[in-house]
Every structure is written in structure tokens, then in C-alpha cells.
Amino acid sequence: MTTVKEILLCNFDNDYLQKKFRAYRLQTALVILLTAVMGASEWIVDHAIDPAAASGLIWMRLAYVWLLIPAWAIRRAPSHRSATLMALLTLLLAQIHDIAILRQLDGGLSTAVMSFVFYPLAVTLLCLGFSIFVNWLALALVTLSPFALAATGWLSELPNKLYGLIIWPTSIFLACICVTFAMGYHRRYLLERALEDASNTDALTGVANRRHFQHLLQRETSRLLRLAQPCALLMLDIDHFKRINDNFGHPTGDRVIKALADACTLNTRDVDEVARLGGEEFAVLMPGSTTEGAIHLAERIRQYIETMGFRDDLGHVIPWTVSIGVASLENSEQSMASIESLGEQLIGNADAALYAAKNAGRNCVKSL
Secondary structure: OHHHHHHHHHOOOHHHHHHHHHHHHHHHHHHHHHHHHHHHHOHHHHHHHOHHHHOOOHHHHHHHHHHHHHHHHHHHOOOHHHHHHHHHHHHHHHHHHHHHHHOOOOOHHHHOHHHHHHHHHHHHHHOOOOOHHHHHHHHHHHHHHHHHHHHHOOOOOOOHHHHHHHHHHHHHHHHHHHHHHHHHHHHHHHHHHHHHHHHHEOOOOOOEOHHHHHHHHHHHHHHHHHHOOOEEEEEEEEOOHHHHHHHHOHHHHHHHHHHHHHHHHHHOOOOOEEEEEEOOEEEEEEEOOOHHHHHHHHHHHHHHHHOOOOEOOOOOEOOOOEEEEEEEEOHHHHOOOOHHHHHHHHHHHHHHHHHHHHHOOOOOEEEO
């Protein structure tokens, strides 16, 4: 029950639906192309039903080539919302196109009523990349549209009873199939998210790893170029970390590293990104922060660690401190630089500030 509720809630989440659409975008376009091929090839069925009328309908069958347009548009669509609207409209128009052809055949609707089953099947495949609610809505549209057209008189010759006997079990079954597909994609999504988190996270500390930090840095320097929004970086290094490892052992050293990660996470803002670059070296990326704001945060982290009581497994007090270098990039002074050079500049300045803090006696904050 929890899984079903979770899946339904995810189908309201824009990021979830966008990823789902991207995963099935090509398949959606291919289903529309196959519908075009099926529509054109149905001329063979037309000829079997009414050879006299079929010769005049060949151009209407070939007119299914218009489906190439929505197939191309959905393949290129940037958003699942626009693709959803195009898919639903395409389905309805394709069904009406087919009905318009069948009406011109002698006994076409009665003889070819089974062809209506194709549209719920097409919906199931076409809408896999959209919300499950879109799946159900599309199924309802293609199921009920013949009844609606019959009620208006345009499709008065529709054999309602026969059509109902065929379409209702089919549509209900396919609605359940849509749920099965949705559950399958949800499991895939959770697995992909877990793999993504694992590839972006440092195993010891739970903060971002170096590879993910590079991606975050590129994103923030890009934002700086586009919006002239400042960005600051803290580089942190545990003072005399080798002594801690030598005197208290590597397991204790790992706990110290974890404590620094926790201290950074606890004292930073929600928008800040904490990363372990390797060994005992950490970075804190601060979007929208000036040098003054970054120095203030760095000093808070330094004081927090200095006053932290930390003991090894035997209860021995372990005095430890950190040195912190601060650098920032601000406003349009960097407008002619590239994203890569800005990132390198920010890291270089923060590294230089960190070395300055080390040379100044450690346990201090320096900025460039």
C-alpha cells in the first residue's frame, strides 16, 4: 500500500516526471511512427471489406504521414508537459482520422470494430513516459470518444453493444497494465537515484565527493556568468592530521574526518555544498555569498571545532583544529572568463589562502 501511495505521489513531482519522459521519449516518438505505418497499411483491410470504396481511400490512408510531425515534435520536446499535450491531441486526431475512413466503407464500423482496440493498446505504449494519471486519462478519451461521437449522430452506425463488449474489458485490463509499468519504472528510478547518490557521495562522510564537487563548481560559476551572482569557496584542512593517525590510529583519524564533515554540514546554510576533496581536505561551496559572509562562516566553523570535545575509544582527549582558506568571485568582473577558468581561479585562490593559514601558524582563517 505504501508503494502505491509513493508512486502516486511521485506522479505529481515535476522532476520525477521529467526524468521519466526523457527515459521514454524515443519510445513515444517510435510508437507514433508505428501508428502512422499501421494507419497507412490498414488500406489492405479496407480493400478486404469494401474493394470499391477502398480505391478512393488510399490517399486518406497515406495522409497518416501527418503523424511524422508530432513524432518529431515530441522527440524534440524539452518538457514532459508540452509532450503530454501533443501526445493526447495526436491520439484523438488519429482515432478520428481512422473513424472517418471506416465510415466510408460498406459495413466498415461493424466489420472493423476490432480496429478500435488498437487505440487503447497504442495509449498504453505511447504514454509510458508520462504520469500514470495521463495514462488513465488517455485511455478514457480513446475509449469514450466513439460513444461521444455516436451520441452526436456523426457515428450513429456504431454497434454500441458490440463495441462496449470489446472495449471495456480491454481498457480496464490496460489500465491495470499501466499501473504495472508505473511500478516497474518507479523501481528503476529508485535504483538509478541510489546509484547516482553513491557515485556523488563520499562513502566515509556522506558529503559530496570530489567528482560531484567539480560538477557543483561548474554549475555555480555558470550561474555567476549568467546572473552576476557572487560565489565563495572555503578550503578546510585538518591541522597535523598525520599526528592524529600516528598517535591514535587510523579508525580515530576517520572519526575526526567524519566530525569535520558533520561540523561543516551543521554550520552551513541549506544552499551551501560541503564536499570532501580527499584525505583530510574539505571544501564548502557558498552560492550567492560574498567574501565577508564566507569569512564569517569559516570563523564559526573554526571556533566550533576548536571547542569541540573529541575523544578516542580509550577516552583520551584529542585536541584538533582546522585551517581555512577563503576565496570568492563576484559580479561582472569575470564576464569575459570561461566557466572552467573561473572554477580553476576560485580553487587556486582558496588553496593559496589555505596555505597562507597554514604558514600563519594554523587554526586560523585567511582570505584572498
